[in-house]
Amino acid sequence: MPPANAAGRPSATPSRRGRGIRNSRPVTSEPPTALDRALDRYLRHVSIERGLSANTVAAYRRDLASYLGSLRARGVTTPEGVAEADVSAFAQQLRTRPDSPLTASSMARMLSSVRGFHRFLLEERLVPEDVASDVKPPKLASRLPKAITIEQMAAVLDAAGGDDLQSLRDKALLELLYATGARISEAVDLNVDDVLGVEEGSADVVRLFGKGGKQRIVPLGSFARAAIDAYLVRARPILSVRGPSTPALFLGLRGQRVSRQNAWLIIRARAEQAKLGIEISPHTFRHSFATHLLAGGADVRVVQELLGHSSVATTQIYTLVTADTLRDMYTTAHPRAR
Known part of the structure; x- marks a missing residue:
């Protein structure tokens, strides 16, 4: 290590x-x-x-x-x-x-x-000119991020309910992903002391380390706080003695830090348990976090900060998703929209 x-x-x-x-x-x-x-x-x-x-x-x-x-x-x-x-x-x-x-x-x-x-x-002055500056990459089709509905997300989170060690761990991980919009690498790299407020008896915010080591502080909602508190009190102490000493927040059943691959398997298993009928990935949580915030009226620049995007243009793609949803609702509901 x-x-x-x-x-x-x-x-x-x-x-x-x-x-x-x-x-x-x-x-x-x-x-x-x-x-x-x-x-x-x-x-x-x-x-x-x-x-x-x-x-x-x-x-x-x-x-x-x-x-x-x-x-x-x-x-x-x-x-x-x-x-x-x-x-x-x-x-x-x-x-x-x-x-x-x-x-x-x-x-x-x-x-x-x-x-x-x-x-x-x-x-670095190793060459007199940039001979690749005029080489253009192919144009990419604009792809909107895929999010699931609030009801579908609730079903996945509920599927991790339970009092066994694995369920407590899975619930804390999934609630944190949805509450913070963290990338899966950011979540599995978390240490216990990156969850701030634990010493006072309740996790309030989390410190995430994004691309290039950039740090951001993201608040935790009440559901994520409760799930993380339960995991830290009732599951992690037992898991931690099964393996080498590590400051990692999320531990596997053998006491080691949960890997990205294991986190993928956790999400896939809970989605199957929820019988969604669709495949979801760790990024589905991030997309859903952003889409649900914007649909609820959050400012795009606030969402940008929470996601850790360096440019607001990257975040604005999520506004297209919410605009599509509004358009569908309008077409369905307005008598002269069709």
Whole structure:
């Protein structure tokens, strides 16, 4: 387990973040090229200086390893040797690859990785110009986030009712996800001391650590407070002695921190128990949190802060969902709407 900082949170140590930057180049007998070294430098930059998660850095590594493979096949081995035609050729390869066609979103992600890499090369003065600036990713279809109704959410939360250790834990986790709109990674990374007010006998707010380590404080509603209090008093002390000492808030039945994969399984199992007839994911809770708040009259900038979005434009997509709901209600109810 990584060393903890003063708050008991696992630190973003080089060894932990190293998982995102290790083995950045494909396994090959050839010595590393100048481009390989520039890529290693870029991945260290996004991991350490920009504070991106290990998963995000790993995605950059995969995308850019493919890109460097394309450049190597064209005889390009140095940053200054890359031309706009080389970048365009890689983009064309992504569009026409016959073996495993990419979705538009995957292509956009890979080209975004390439553009970010070349911006870094320019900023570090490793190249005289950004040869990827004019390469455009494919346009993505606008997809509205999927939320479930308040009644469906209540059914899922009720499905976790029970007095056994697992039910107490599941109820606390699901209530927290819906009460705060937390990403699943933010929820499973919580430590006990991130739930503020426990010392006074009741959890009032939670401290979430979002992308790039950005911290935000989100209030807990009465249902989430009651579920977390019950879990902390009646379940966590028993679970904690089953495994190694950890400050983690949510523990598995063997006393270890609940993983993202386990949280997915918890949500899937409770949704099946509730007989919703639809598949839901951890992000369903986040989408429903935002949609229900806006439908209830919350200001979009307040929801932005609660979600931890850096731009209000990201949050405004949820207003389209509530507008669609209003339109459907209007069409159904108004005598001259049809």
